[in-house]
Amino acid sequence: xxxxxxxxxxxxxxxxxxRALALVSAAxxxxxxxxxxxxxxxxxxxxxxxxxxREGPWVGRNLAQLYEEAHTPWQWHRPIFxxxxxxxxxxxxxxxxxxxxxxxxxxxxxRYKVASFEIVDLPLIRAMAATKKPLIISTGxxxxxxxxFAVDAARGAGARDxxxxxxxxxxxxxxxxxxxxxxxxxxxxxSVKVGLSDHTPGIGVALAAAALGAGMIEKHFxxxxxxxxxDAAFSIEPDELALLVREASGVEKALGLGYQxxxxxxxxxxxxxxxxxxxxxDMPAGAYIxxxxxxxxxxARGISPRFARRVLGARLLVGVHRGxxxxxxxxxxxxxxxxx
Numbered sequence: 001x002x003x004x005x006x007x008x009x010x011x012x013x014x015x016x017x018x019r020a021l022a023l024v025s026a027a028x029x030x031x032x033x034x035x036x037x038x039x040x041x042x043x044x045x046x047x048x049x050x051x052x053x054r055e056g057p058w059v060g061r062n063l064a065q066l067y068e069e070a071h072t073p074w075q076w077h078r079p080i081f082x083x084x085x086x087x088x089x090x091x092x093x094x095x096x097x098x099x100x101x102x103x104x105x106x107x108x109x110x111r112y113k114v115a116s117f118e119i120v121d122l123p124l125i126r127a128m129a130a131t132k133k134p135l136i137i138s139t140g141x142x143x144x145x146x147x148x149f150a151v152d153a154a155r156g157a158g159a160r161d162x163x164x165x166x167x168x169x170x171x172x173x174x175x176x177x178x179x180x181x182x183x184x185x186x187x188x189x190x191s192v193k194v195g196l197s198d199h200t201p202g203i204g205v206a207l208a209a210a211a212l213g214a215g216m217i218e219k220h221f222x223x224x225x226x227x228x229x230x231d232a233a234f235s236i237e238p239d240e241l242a243l244l245v246r247e248a249s250g251v252e253k254a255l256g257l258g259y260q261x262x263x264x265x266x267x268x269x270x271x272x273x274x275x276x277x278x279x280x281x282d283m284p285a286g287a288y289i290x291x292x293x294x295x296x297x298x299x300a301r302g303i304s305p306r307f308a309r310r311v312l313g314a315r316l317l318v319g320v321h322r323g324x325x326x327x328x329x330x331x332x333x334x335x336x337x338x339x340x
Contacts, residue, residue, distance in 0.1 A: 003210050003248050004033040004195075007221035007241060011038075011070035011230040019223065020076060021083050024091070026238045027221055031245035034090035036113065036218065037080065039100040042068045057171045058230070070230050074103055081107045094118075101127055109133070111161075114150070116140030116169045116197070122153040129157035136216070137162070138197045139186070140169030151190050163216055164190065166209070167197040172234035175205045180212055187213075199234045203244040210248040211255065217248065276302035277311060277326035284319045294326055302326040 007027035013020035027035045042064075049064040058066055072080075077093075084091035094113040095101040101124075104112070111134040114125055119142050129135055137150055147164065154162055164186045168177045183194040195216030196209035206217045220235035229235075236244065263271055280295040287293075289311055296305040302325030303311065314331040 003214055003252050004216045005031070005241070005245050005248060006034045006036050006216060006218040007032045008036045008197075008218050009038075009072070010220055010235075012220065012222040012232065012235055013072060013076075014227065014229045015069070017073075017076050017079065020072065020080055022223060023221060024080060024084050024089065025087060026223060027241065028084070028087040028089040030238050030242035032089060032221075032241060034092060035080075035084055035221075037072050037077065037091065037093040038070075038096070038115070039074070039077065039093045039104055040067070040071055040096035041074065041099065042071055044097055044099070057233070066230070077103060077107055081109075095124070095128060097124065098127055101131075105131065111136065113165075114138060116142065116167050119146055119150050122149060125150055125153045126157035129154040129159035132158050132160070134161035134163070135159045136165055136195070138165040138167045140167035140197070144189075147186070147190065151192070161193075162190075163193040163195055165195045165197040165216065165218065168199060171199055171231070172201055173199040175200050178205050178208075180205070180209050183209065183212055183214060201234060203236065203240055203247070206244055207247055207251055210251040213255070217244070219244065272299045272301070274298070274300040275305055276300040277305055277308060278302055279320045279322055279324045279326060282319070282321045283316055285316050287316050289314050289316065289331065303328065 009020060009023050012023060024035050045067045046064045051063045053059050053061050053063055081091050090110060092109050092111045092113065093104050094115045095104055096115070096118060112128040112131065113136040114128065116138040118124055119137060119139065125137070135154055137154065139147055151162065166180060166183045166186070170177065178200065180196065183196065186192065187194045193215045195214045195218070196206060197218045198206050198209070199220065206219060209217055219241065220231045221241055222229065222232050222235040222237060224237055225232045225235060275296045275298055277294050278297050280293055283293055291312060294308065294311060311326060311331070316331055318330050320330055
């Protein structure tokens with residue numbers, strides 16, 4: 001299973017369509033498999049415009065104004081989708097309400113994501129699932145009951161390709177709270193594909209998720225953290241994204257099949273450097289081989305040392321010299337069928 005790397009644009013466009021398009025270009029150049037947007041209209045997220053956040057990284061900010069600043073304008077969606085298609089990179093989005101979903105459907109959005117905060121919005125999940133497109137559900141803060149309700153709602157509405165994303169809804173998140181082993185629990189509990197929506201700095205936690213078999217890794221992405229923006233502190237830059245793509249692919253290859261034994265193709269040339277039996281002294285034909293007469297040494301050009309007990313006591317058919325590999329042909333006893 002290939003691990004898909006998704007660059008989350010979120011609010012890192014910093015209010016500029018040109019920057020949003022540049023982010024898509026940079027993600028494509030870095031080798032990301034997809035870019036992701038967040039789709040809502042200002043005024044639909046919060047009904048009381050006076051609410052001020054009391055905790056978190058945006059403490060003290062007016063919530064309605066925060067969503068106004070963070071949103072990706074609807075008129076930008078088509079040029080962003082078209083730019084991504086031109087560059088050969090997938091573009092999809094998180095829909096936050098039914099009108100947003102309708103917009104994305106009109107753009108032929110290939111898959112949808114349910115944001116962690118929306119996992120309790122079962123009508124929205126059912127609407128996304130009803131499109132029959134692949135559905136990703138982020139599980140930040142979610143209890144087992146929350147996840148079960150969301151999975152049941154999605155499947156009941158027609159979802160067949162379902163991915164649960166382990167997520168820690170902190171911005172930034174600390175690696176110690178990632179609890180990546182939960183991916184395996186979710187995979188077994190709900191028979192789904194699993195991945196990671198990661199808000200930790202750097203790419204270490206993401207690579208650990210790849211090593212655990214994550215099928216998708218999502219990271220917030222910016223052109224430069226120095227440019228600032230609402231998500232800059234927990235976003236990675238183009239060189240980090242490119243490194244994540246390369247290293248995740250390497251990790252996936254390193255995992256292998258899980259049941260292979262014996263030398264790989266790369267190891268075959270090294271087999272000769274194993275040990276084998278050599279004669280430790282000159283001996284004439286008719287002599288019997290004793291412990292002082294053989295020795296284990298490199299390279300592997302003689303009988304394996306595991307047959308040493310079968311060699312001891314054998315009579316030589318020909319004379320041998322010190323440093324000569326021990327072979328079955330020089331003695332009366334031939335190679336046994338079994339292993340000693």
